Amino acid sequence: MGRAPCCDKGSVKKGPWSPEEDRKLKDYIHTNGTGGNWIALPTKAGMSITPSYTHLHFCTCACMHVHSCHGDVSGLKRCGKSCRLRWLNYLRPNIKHGDFSDEEDRVICALFAAIGSRWSIIAAQLPGRTDNDVKNYWNTKLKKKQLHLLIAAAAHGQQYGSRPPAPPFALEQQHHHHTSSTSIASLGQLLMFGGRGGDQQQQQQYTSSFSSVDISNNTSAAAVGLQESFMFGGLQFQQQEEETNNLLSPPAASSSGNDIMTYEHHEMISPSGFFFYGDGAGAAATQEGTRFLY
């Protein structure tokens, strides 16, 4: 019953790939493709290489190289899953390495705001970038960059307190049927978390830890700063809203007569994350299953 095991877990190699392993994998895939079967690939890779032959192929740098393959026919001692990852994240053609452009930053921020940590979807909008790359970039750099902007903008908002105050807002956790307001600090932390369904518990735990902080009485300037931070981040609210609605099923939104806009719970609503809308309201953050009261 079922399939045969994919590989002997005990005999496969782990850790960084050697140039020789990379060469074997590249050569095999250039010649044969993946064949839709990563699990079988490691044993085939290397086996198909005729000793001491020379061939041309396009390398990851998009240049044509001449490779001489001197018949190590032992095959790759790697799990197919590992081969797939290595190929997709590093070896396949047209992979872009190096710094992300401002435009790429904007795309990542906007999409993260809209759909959360769906890295494969985000990476698909950035030619040459892998989900792993985008994820790493977000976690190590962009997230902090956004947070600094947020903090700076909050400070700016306090410094120029005469700006038009933003209306108070609150986050209401629907799942738990209680209302909790949040602070700019917790919003920053939401940014730190991101994530989708699987992280909900963590997110909710964190959010609830801030639930007693209410900015509605004293930090309208901070709320203004929050809006600005996302402006600085290059997000285009109105456009983003459209894109989000195209990408995801739109939440059932209703606006009551007393300026309270309620987003009913919808499983596809900004799963991580931030939910944006324009029209002078700026940006605010919410979570899946969270009603945003404004």
Next chain:
DNA sequence: AAATTAACCAACCGCCAAAAA
């Protein structure tokens, strides 16, 4: 110059849905 800390990123792990036997 050495030790410590922070940042980076490739690769692994575990989960899930779909497919295969």
Next chain:
DNA sequence: CTTTTTGGCGGTTGGTTAATT
């Protein structure tokens, strides 16, 4: 229909390098 594998995805880890003390 049930069981098991596969492919894909996102979260996390740990090794390496850079920066700081």
